[in-house]
Amino acid sequence: MKMIGLSLSLALVLSGCAKLQIIDEIKIVQSLGYDMEGQAIKGFASYPLYKTTHRGSPLLLMKGQSATVQGITASFTAQSQFPIALGQTRTLVLSEDFAKHRISELIHSLLRDPVMGSNTTVVLTNQTSNKILTHSLKQPPYYFSNLIEQNMKEGNTPTTNLNILLNQYFGEGQDIFLPIVNIDPDGLLHMDGAGIFKREKFTLQINRQEAFFLKLLKDKNLTGQLELATGKNEHILMNLLNGKRNISLTNEKAVVSFVLHVQVKEYPATVNLLDNKEMSDLKSRVEDELQRKIVAVIEKFQSRNVDPAGFGELYRGKLKEWNEEDFYRDTYPKLNFIIHTEVIFSQSGVGS
Amino acid sequence: MHCAVKENYKISGFLVFFLIHSTQTGIGMLSFQRQIIEGAGQDSWIAVIIAGLCLHIVLWMMVKILNNPSKDIIDVHRYCFGRFLGNAVSLLLIGYFFIIALTVLLAYINILQVWIFPALKTWELSLALLIILYYLITGGFRVLTGFCFFSVLLSTGLMFSLYFPLQHGQLNYFFPIFNHSFSDLLKSSQSSSVVFLGFESLLLYFPFLKSPQTNIKWAHFALLFSTIKYLALLIVTLLYFSQGHLSRTLWPTLEMMKIIEVPFLERFEYLFIFIWLMIIIPTVCIPLWCCTRLTKRLFALKPKLFLVVVLAFLFIAAQPFNDQTKIYALSRFTSQIGIYFVIAYIPLLFVLYFAIKKMKGKRLAQ
The missing domain is CATH 3.30.300.210 (Nutrient germinant receptor protein C, domain 3)
Incomplete structure (x- = not known):
């Protein structure tokens, strides 16, 4: 009995080692965006605000720059008072330029990443991902990922997610396609065709x-x-x-x-x-x-x-x-x- | 025979089902798919069936040796090799079971570090786990059996979560069937027999079973159930991943759990990993119990005292494994020994035991 008491109390003490994360003391990223600027990668992340009585947009944007794909999270951390949590990321937006040069690095880093969910979708844009994410800030949270999901389920966008993407890239006999998202001249975000890759080479865009x-x-x-x-x-x-x-x-x-x-x-x-x-x-x-x-x-x-x-x-x-x-x-x-x-x-x- | 177990320490014979099944389903279930497909690709589900069937023969041999009258491996060794040499061979088994426990413990800690707590140190996690282990093992064999029961319930319950990745499966990944050679299949069968390891601890707890003759069918059922479970898991995995993707995925089962999304829980795999603790505990506890049992029988040491020594050794031995390559090397090493022990040593012992028995029988007759 004494042993049980001791073991239990030790277990309780040790459980204090676990990392506690309170929802409004982390930044939960919803969408990530990647652009190229010369040789450098520019990254963007949109996250919701839970705590402050911030009026106006419910989402905010972080911007970062680095030489590696995952490196942008380091520059996000540098500008954030709270830790960055990527576990709920639902969308990754890649600019055409980024997709042309760095997509294989992105895919390899996604393969090793335990944090990113398999339901995450990767989409392309002919504009910059900065523009797309900035646009989505005005909308309610998860607007952007819901837009894509809705179009895959009910609309005309071919279905893809992270698992399908990795299967296509690493498996034989199939090539990657990524849905394209653009902002039209009237300023509305909409799904717009797909980009097709031969291995990591951006080869064809379809309407x-x-x-x-x-x-x-x-x-x-x-x-x-x-x-x-x-x-x-x-x-x-x-x-x-x-x-x-x-x-x-x-x-x-x-x-x-x-x-x-x-x-x-x-x-x-x-x-x-x-x-x-x-x-x-x-x-x-x-x-x-x-x-x-x-x-x-x-x-x-x-x-x-x-x-x-x-x-x-x-x-x-x-x-x-x-x-x-x-x-x-x-x-x-x-x-x-x-x-x-x-x-x-x-x-x-x-x-x- | 030497090892008469008191009746009140024995367990009902059919509980051997839970003991065998829970020691077989452990850490291997999270990652076995990647090693298996190295040989036979999408045909490796056949290899699991082959391995499962072969192990039924090994199990039958084990029971034949141990049964009638009921005894454990230490008696068998003494019978075959004489008292001194037999004990020496049994001593090696302490090392074997110790390494198995160490491998499982480290593999689980590794998963916790990679998936959930990247910054947590090995010693913190291993200390926490060792306290649980001490508590359970001091409870004795009957408590462990009870725990095995819950472990089987949990791991069987978790099998239902395979429904979700199955929905995302592509039937075409399963084809073509039978386009691998027999030697490919054999290679895959060898690596798939690793996941069934753990049931050899029957060699030590066999005398604890009540009326083993009638209940040994439950051991076979347990092995069959494990085979079915691994088969189901492998088939879902093969449907979910393309071969290229699967060969690059370190924990395919956890990767599949990443697709599950429920309204109140965005990422199911976290829950899965923590529930898995309950499932791996028997696969650590039973080998450690075997270690203490062996020392008790060999040296008449007090098991509780020796358990502390073993756990302390386990704690110390876990510390140098601070990077993934070392853990892989260890698990490769362990699975190699395990395979040779089960596939080569047990049949050898079987032959030896019955040859000696026949000789002794003849001598008695003369």
Whole structure:
């Protein structure tokens, strides 16, 4: 009994060694941004204020400069009265310039970092990350990360996070893509296409619609909104409800077939959707257009020899012997893609 | 035989399930995937099955040696090598179990330092842990068994957290199946048998079991359960990581826990690491208990006194391991010895024991 008492009291004394961190006495970083200035890395971090009766913006920005990727936290510490906590960082914004030069260092440091969560997303911007983060300061906390998450879940942005990024970078047969965020001339932050890398080389930038087709080729959940031209001055707008993708591979061709259930939001006034013939006519026009567009995107990938959709990975899983280098040198550029699309107009609203 | 254990110190036979299972699932569960895939890549789940099945044979051999009448390894050694040489061989086992305890302790401290408390010193953490260990081991074997029960409950409960990384898995990472050679598979099986180590402490606590003959099936169930657990964990890991990423990840299980996000807890892996303390405690306690048991049987020393000596040694021995490369070197060394002990030494002893028994039997008959 005496021993138990002694052990317990010692355990209690020792638990005092644990590091105590009170929420308003640390700076919890929400987003990190990286820019280049000459050879130096400029870093930015936005964090919320909990304690002070600070009016105006709920978020503040720290700026730092260093020669190494992780080094910017040192300069954050130098300007902060509280320790910096990076565990809740949800977004990393990279300027195009930074991504071109230092992305492999960033990825390697993220691989070793125990603090950063796997749900963190890395995004690119054609502007500076300073500008993006400064913009997000005016918004409520977590606005920026919610914007990205919402667009991946419901919108047209292909899904990625830190785990997918590391899998793409270190795994064989797939290339990194990062969503792009920009501020438009009206001063609004919005998702804008994606940047694609060959290993660590920034190779190709695709626009918003092309990014949506990449999402169709890659994502588990097929969602988003699709606007297509179905003829001269004729447009159709569809909400993708759910869908199925099936990919079958042979040595010289890859057949990708889609079955997409859509909700038709807007369609040409001349078409009567309740009429069977007119409906199937519109449907086949939509399918043809969709097919043409997807093929065009894949051909764009092939011409730059990038593989964000991970066809190489699918081939690796299919073949007993597979070599990444040979595949991208010999097979991939010549690979014949055949796209089948079937669009099902599940819903077309409550009027006719 | 020499080691009659008093009836009131014995445990129910079926509790061997918890003893074996909890000593097998420990620190290895957090990091074994990386070593395993070095050989057979995405096929290494086959290697886990092979290793699990092979160890059933080893377990069967161990029980055959120890059973009928029930005895421990010290008696077996005396029987095979004579009293003096047998004791000398048993003495080596003290070192073996000590190194196992040291490796687990250091590996856990290393995880705490890397993941949570980068600035905390090894001596602070090891002192805190050693106090818990002392408290538990002085409770005796029955208390340890009780603790093993909770450890099994916790580690089984934590398996459900694999649901979340599984949702992020890519089925394609699992394919192609069977594109590795047999020697690759063998290499992976060897490294996967490391994670099953720990059940060899049965060699010492076997006499503590009530009616071992009828209850030894529980030992096999425990081994089977461990195999299933490791298999499930490995399959989820293979689906979650691409091979290139996995081969660069030091603690794949913890890395997978980083994806879990619940509204009241942003980072689940912290909770996971602390709960894991409960799971590794039996894997340190049982080997240390084996050390004290060995000295008690060999030298008739007072176990409580010797326990303090062992813990003090453990504390001192833990101090020089201040960087990761030394800890890796130690765990590589330990797993090598462990494998040779289980895969080579136990079968050898099995053959020797029955050969000698036959010879002695013949002599008696004449």
